[in-house]
Amino acid sequence: MRLVLLRGIPGAGKSTYAKTLEGAVVVSPDQIMERDPGGYRWTVPRWQEAVTQADRELVGALSKRCPLVVSDRCNLTTQAFGAVVGFARALGYTVEIHQLNVDELTASRRNVHGVCLGKIRREWRRMDGTRLPEDIPVRVVSVD
Secondary structure, eight states: OEEEEEEOOTTSSHHHHHTTSTTOEEEOHHHHHHTSTTOOOOOHHHHHHHHHHHHHHHHHHHHTTOSEEEEESOOOSHHHHHHHHHHHHHTTOEEEEEEEOOOHHHHHHHOSSOOOHHHHHHHHHHHHTOOOOTTSOEEEEOOO
């Protein structure tokens, strides 16, 4: 069983890449927000609710022992994914990070949720400044 943490700035191509992972159970706060009857409208409270719901769904998929579970969110810092890694490992999952690197201008053009270039640049610096745990393998992938 594998848990794949997708990691990248908004517009890096995480959701597009997730679709290529055959048989994966993909959990994404964006997908949760898109299911809202009012459509996708980003606000801090709605995002926080979607992240909380995504965390619940992620734990649920892991608890069901789905063979491949994918966390499709930015996962920029170890704080964002640390707790789920311990939980997954306790259930026997191997954990890996698939990091999508893309320049900020490309990400700004590609992102479909209206994240401004300034925020994308801040997120890039945040991601770049985070040291990842050495016991989690990182695979750099790209989406064209």
